Amino acid sequence: MLFLSLIFPLAFIGLVAGNPVVVEDICPGNKVITSTQFIGKDKNVKMETITCDTPNASDAVEKGALLQAGQSINVCGAACDTHCFQPSGGGPDPNDCHIIADALRFDSQNIGPMFTVATSTTGVCDSNNTLSLSFASCTTFFRNQGNVDLEYCRTDFASLVDFIAPNCQATQNAHGGLCISEETLGWFVQVQHS
Numbered sequence: 001m002l003f004l005s006l007i008f009p010l011a012f013i014g015l016v017a018g019n020p021v022v023v024e025d026i027c028p029g030n031k032v033i034t035s036t037q038f039i040g041k042d043k044n045v046k047m048e049t050i051t052c053d054t055p056n057a058s059d060a061v062e063k064g065a066l067l068q069a070g071q072s073i074n075v076c077g078a079a080c081d082t083h084c085f086q087p088s089g090g091g092p093d094p095n096d097c098h099i100i101a102d103a104l105r106f107d108s109q110n111i112g113p114m115f116t117v118a119t120s121t122t123g124v125c126d127s128n129n130t131l132s133l134s135f136a137s138c139t140t141f142f143r144n145q146g147n148v149d150l151e152y153c154r155t156d157f158a159s160l161v162d163f164i165a166p167n168c169q170a171t172q173n174a175h176g177g178l179c180i181s182e183e184t185l186g187w188f189v190q191v192q193h194s
């Protein structure tokens with residue numbers, strides 16, 4: 001009986017860690033899509049900005065609390081740790097993900113090299129914002145879990161998408177994955193099946 005009581009918690013942790021955080025799971029309360037547009041050369045990649053109107057207070061990261069309203073931190077080039085979701089099966093087609101990466105690169109050259117993911121639409125640190133991009137079987141998103149606006153490079157985002165999508169597939173016993181910032185600023189990029 002003691003053996004089973006030790007195994008069950010470990011199995012539960014594996015289930016939680018092995019499942020991707022889908023956009024619907026990001027918001028502990030209601031999900032509000034604040035903008036939708038199509039990006040890239042062919043305008044075929046759907047981009048949505050998603051705000052959680054009832055944030056999970058434990059998600060907020062304290063670093064950056066001393067910044068003034070309107071300031072942001074540039075996290076271009078910041079390191080992150082990649083984790084694949086296990087078990088295998090159900091991952092996105094890396095070719096679909098590459099179309100998203102190409103759209104990001106196109107917009108980097110034609111709109112600007114960076115984008116900003118804010119923490120709040122009201123000026124108060126009361127929500128987590130997510131930039132979600134999708135094409136066919138692939139959805140990827142950048143989530144800001146901190147309490148300060150973050151700027152990120154479109155080319156860095158594209159590189160992560162191109163890295164995670166083919167390296168977190170059935171051959172790696174995976175179905176998508178994410179890269180979590182090594183800093184305490186609280187952001188991650190995730191790639192998963194739409």
